[in-house]
Amino acid sequence: MKILLVDDEPSIVKMVGKRLEIAGFQVVVAMDGEEALQKASSEKPDLIILDFMLPKKNGYEVCSLLKKDQRYQKIPVLLFTAKAAEEGEKIGAGCGADGYIRKPFQAQEFLDTIHGLIGKSKGSV
Numbered sequence: 001m002k003i004l005l006v007d008d009e010p011s012i013v014k015m016v017g018k019r020l021e022i023a024g025f026q027v028v029v030a031m032d033g034e035e036a037l038q039k040a041s042s043e044k045p046d047l048i049i050l051d052f053m054l055p056k057k058n059g060y061e062v063c064s065l066l067k068k069d070q071r072y073q074k075i076p077v078l079l080f081t082a083k084a085a086e087e088g089e090k091i092g093a094g095c096g097a098d099g100y101i102r103k104p105f106q107a108q109e110f111l112d113t114i115h116g117l118i119g120k121s122k123g124s125v
Contacts, residue, residue, distance in 0.1 A: 004045035033057025052081035067096030076117035
């Protein structure tokens, strides 16, 4: 399983990427919104973890573009943000995100959310 991890903070990328690799995922990293769109196309991930606050294109824009494109509609997008829970959930719903997790997060909750989204997407194909 391949995950595209999109965040512009190297410390977050390192920590989350390592956690995902330990859990058995292949991790591809993008550091801004434009790179995220390029890597979604070239890498064909099974899931995208997308920070909301990104340079070039923010997470809302990236998620909206992905969900409007038939090639990417079935790839689950997990919005990853430090925004307040209610605000983040509204933003996620507005752009079509499949899930939402707030920073900081509990590692097991994070992995459970990822497994749930991947399982749901594989069941609907």
